[in-house]
Amino acid sequence: MTKLAALVAGIIFGAGLVISGMTNPDKVQAFLTLNNNWDISLIFVMGSALFVASIGYAISNRRVAPLFADDFHAPVNRVIDQPLLAGSALFGVGWALSGFCPGPAIVGAFTLDARALLFLLAYLMGVLIFEQASARKGSAQAAVDG
Amino acid sequence: MTTDFLQNALANATLDTAVIGGCLIGLAATWLYLSIGRIAGISGIAARALRDPGWPLMFIVGLGIGGWLAAVIGASLSADNLASAATASSTSIVSHLTDTTQRWIWLVAGGLLVGFGTRMGSGCTSGHGVCGIARLSPRSLVATCVFLATGMVVATLLSSSGLLTSSSGLLTTSSGL
Numbered sequence: 001m002t003k004l005a006a007l008v009a010g011i012i013f014g015a016g017l018v019i020s021g022m023t024n025p026d027k028v029q030a031f032l033t034l035n036n037n038w039d040i041s042l043i044f045v046m047g048s049a050l051f052v053a054s055i056g057y058a059i060s061n062r063r064v065a066p067l068f069a070d071d072f073h074a075p076v077n078r079v080i081d082q083p084l085l086a087g088s089a090l091f092g093v094g095w096a097l098s099g100f101c102p103g104p105a106i107v108g109a110f111t112l113d114a115r116a117l118l119f120l121l122a123y124l125m126g127v128l129i130f131e132q133a134s135a136r137k138g139s140a141q142a143a144v145d146g
Numbered sequence: 147m148t149t150d151f152l153q154n155a156l157a158n159a160t161l162d163t164a165v166i167g168g169c170l171i172g173l174a175a176t177w178l179y180l181s182i183g184r185i186a187g188i189s190g191i192a193a194r195a196l197r198d199p200g201w202p203l204m205f206i207v208g209l210g211i212g213g214w215l216a217a218v219i220g221a222s223l224s225a226d227n228l229a230s231a232a233t234a235s236s237t238s239i240v241s242h243l244t245d246t247t248q249r250w251i252w253l254v255a256g257g258l259l260v261g262f263g264t265r266m267g268s269g270c271t272s273g274h275g276v277c278g279i280a281r282l283s284p285r286s287l288v289a290t291c292v293f294l295a296t297g298m299v300v301a302t303l304l305s306s307s308g309l310l311t312s313s314s315g316l317l318t319t320s321s322g323l
Contacts, residue, residue: 009174
């Protein structure tokens with residue numbers, strides 16, 4: 001049941017990414033580039049997603065437990081630390097260079113978009129490099145906010 | 147000048163599909179939380195799917211199915227038919243393969259930075275930008291401001307220096323579907 005619920009969530013999410021145009025890296029770069037061709041669509045995508053999710057989380061949190069699981073797994077870390085800032089800064093740079101963030105790249109890879117496939121290979125390398133580096137430092141696995 | 151800038155930004159935008167797609171993303175995040183209590187942060191789910199082929203992998207597969215369905219249905223609605231949607235995706239591979247090598251460098255560099263950065267910062271556009279802010283997480287609000295800021299600075303600088311525009315065809319406004 002957990003797997004089916006996750007599959008349904010993925011399907012809705014993937015459809016939303018394609019319909020909103022966010023799987024097109026040129027459109028994302030047109031949002032990040034502040035010039036006369038600025039395209040503010042991404043603000044409306046994020047804004048409407050935020051609006052719906054805010055209401056959805058508020059309603060869900062009235063329950064003691066989720067429908068098909070024992071506990072809610074929301075992150076509890078509220079400390080703004082250096083890895084959060086540095087990691088997010090690096091992510092923003094990579095997002096600008098490629099026009100991809102993880103979700104659209106995964107969707108694009110399934111539709112055999114060569115750009116998304118190449119990005120995703122490098123992305124997986126980046127994930128592995130981070131995990132190797134943090135394992136070598138002996139530090140605990142980084143907290144997962146989402 | 148400022149009004150021109152904003153008018154252009156609105157004219158370039160595809161507001162109807164942005165809002166419909168955004169609502170679906172919000173709905174998906176709500177459903178994942180309401181049904182199994184999980185946050186729809188894709189970088190976190192992808193990292194988890196690499197070692198746990200349970201619900202995270204199913205979510206990833208769902209992303210592909212949903213995206214493919216929306217692309218096919220969207221193509222059939224916009225006067226094209228399924229066949230042309232199929233050819234469009236195969237020709238696009240060819241055209242992207244013959245794209246400038248410069249673009250490949252941006253994609254690889256970007257992929258490495260996004261992979262490393264989203265693990266280090268424990269989230270991406272979905273996990274911090276949508277789910278985290280919706281949960282009123284101060285970490286996610288700060289993270290989102292940071293990646294939007296660095297992203298905008300880098301894209302704008304590269305574009306004004308001509309580096310990004312020449313390689314990615316940024317000036318050709320394409321509307322997605």
